[in-house]
Amino acid sequence: MTTTLYTSDHEWLAIEGDVATVGITDYAQSQLGDVVFIELPKLGRALKKAEAAAVVESVKAASDVYAPVTGEVLETNDALAAEPALVNSDAQGKAWFFKIKIADKSELGGLMDEAAYKAHTA
Template sequence: MSKERYTEEHEWIRVDGDVGTMGITVYAQEQLGDVVYVELPEVGRKVEKGKEMAVVESVKAASEIYAPVSGEVVEVNEALTADPATVNRDAAGDGWFVKIRLSNTGELDGLMDEAAYKSYVEGLH
């Protein structure tokens, strides 16, 4: 069973084989407020860990979304274009952003597990 990993920028990734599904955390969408627009990368785009790969806009602000790992975008969640509020309703499920074929699975080792991320978020308050 795959486990989620988290970044300090509040992205999550769930890996199955060599493909990771990623999105933003429940905490991130709560901080953003009502999401009104999501700009996703093109399928086939190469992304680099820690570099901007998408944009999410809310009624409060626009925020960059950073790639949690390096690789190639193999699928984007087109449903977010029509209904960006899906991110608010189900950030860890139907509100996923992209699927990335990992070019270096070792990059996952630098991400937090759920317990570490929960502790990290608690430290932000």
């Protein structure tokens, strides 16, 4: 079963076991506008919670994507390098950024469920 949680910085996490797939929310991409470039973290990189993990650049701005939890990068979505606009068309689906092995599941406690995130962005 997959659990989806959200950060106040507009990242989403789809959690399966001890692995989280991370991306930016549809709200975030709508604020950024047309995405033109994405820099993903290196495989095997150790990330601390709230550390800048990736960069997304749009016609409006460049923005960091933060690690929502501490862990190791297991996989990156190479399709985004070739087609960064996927973020605009499917931010919470095909346009995931990276997968991270969760080091400490207690860090998930400070994240929001979908209802709380919707209230946060209202």
